[in-house]
Amino acid sequence: xxxxxxxxxxxxxxxxxxxxxxxxxxxxxxxxxxxxxxxxxxxxxxxxxxxxxxxxxxxxxxxxxxxxxxxxxxxxxxxxxxxxxxxxxxxxxxxxxxxxxxxxxxxxxxxxxxxxxxxxxxxxxxxxxxxxxxxxxxxxxxxxxxxxxxxxxxxxxxxxxxxxxxxxxxxxxxxxxxxxxxxxxx
Numbered sequence: 001x002x003x004x005x006x007x008x009x010x011x012x013x014x015x016x017x018x019x020x021x022x023x024x025x026x027x028x029x030x031x032x033x034x035x036x037x038x039x040x041x042x043x044x045x046x047x048x049x050x051x052x053x054x055x056x057x058x059x060x061x062x063x064x065x066x067x068x069x070x071x072x073x074x075x076x077x078x079x080x081x082x083x084x085x086x087x088x089x090x091x092x093x094x095x096x097x098x099x100x101x102x103x104x105x106x107x108x109x110x111x112x113x114x115x116x117x118x119x120x121x122x123x124x125x126x127x128x129x130x131x132x133x134x135x136x137x138x139x140x141x142x143x144x145x146x147x148x149x150x151x152x153x154x155x156x157x158x159x160x161x162x163x164x165x166x167x168x169x170x171x172x173x174x175x176x177x178x179x180x181x182x183x184x185x186x
Contacts, residue, residue: 026090030138030180032058039064044180046083051090056081056097058178071110077103079176081124091184092136097124099142101175116150116167122175134184142176 026048035042044058061076079101087093102119122144129137150167 027185028091028182029185030058030182032060032178032180034177034179035060038062046091046182048090051088052085054083054085054091054095056083056099072108073105075103075105075107077101077118081176083124083126089130092128092130095124095126095128097126097140097142098122099124099144099176101144101146114150116148118146118148120144120146120173120175124176126178128182136182136184138178138180138182140176140178140180142174143172144175146171146173146175 028044028046030044030046032042032044040060040062042058042060044056046054046056048054056079058079058081059077060079062073064073065071079099081097081099083095083097085091085093085095098121100119100121102117104117105114107114122142124140124142126138126140129139131137147170148168
């Protein structure tokens with residue numbers, strides 16, 4: 001997926017979020033502790049559509065170098081999701097969702113570089129533990145189909161010469177895992 005397609009996806013999601021009715025809107029801001037554990041800053045927003053349905057949007061970006069540059073990770077991703085909450089209280093207890101994922105990555109492991117794009121979708125399940133009026137902890141897992149196109153190269157000079165992906169796969173894979181700290185704004 002090129003940066004142009006990624007920009008289009010972000011624009012579509014932004015239009016969907018900004019055209020959501022705002023009366024009696026409940027908005028959550030969240031961050032995923034699992035992503036922070038691997039040095040990947042992230043932020044999420046969740047908007048209540050009605051008593052049982054919410055729209056969740058999470059983004060992540062990373063730029064990490066480890067072990068004197070032998071391991072280098074750069075990437076960004078976005079995960080839009082529509083959730084159905086089973087409880088009578090909005091955004092509490094059990095939920096299921098339909099999620100999508102789109103990401104771009106550039107990963108160097110020792111001397112081999114992996115550069116590519118991932119997108120896909122699947123189903124999620126989670127539970128939100130309400131701590132107070134404004135705070136909760138949310139756990140979530142998701143699985144689905146993921147399309148990956150990747151370019152391999154041994155060094156940066158070879159990397160510049162590859163125009164087409166030399167690996168394209170579709171796999172059943174985890175698409176989401178999270179332990180989110182959630183702040184309820186409204």
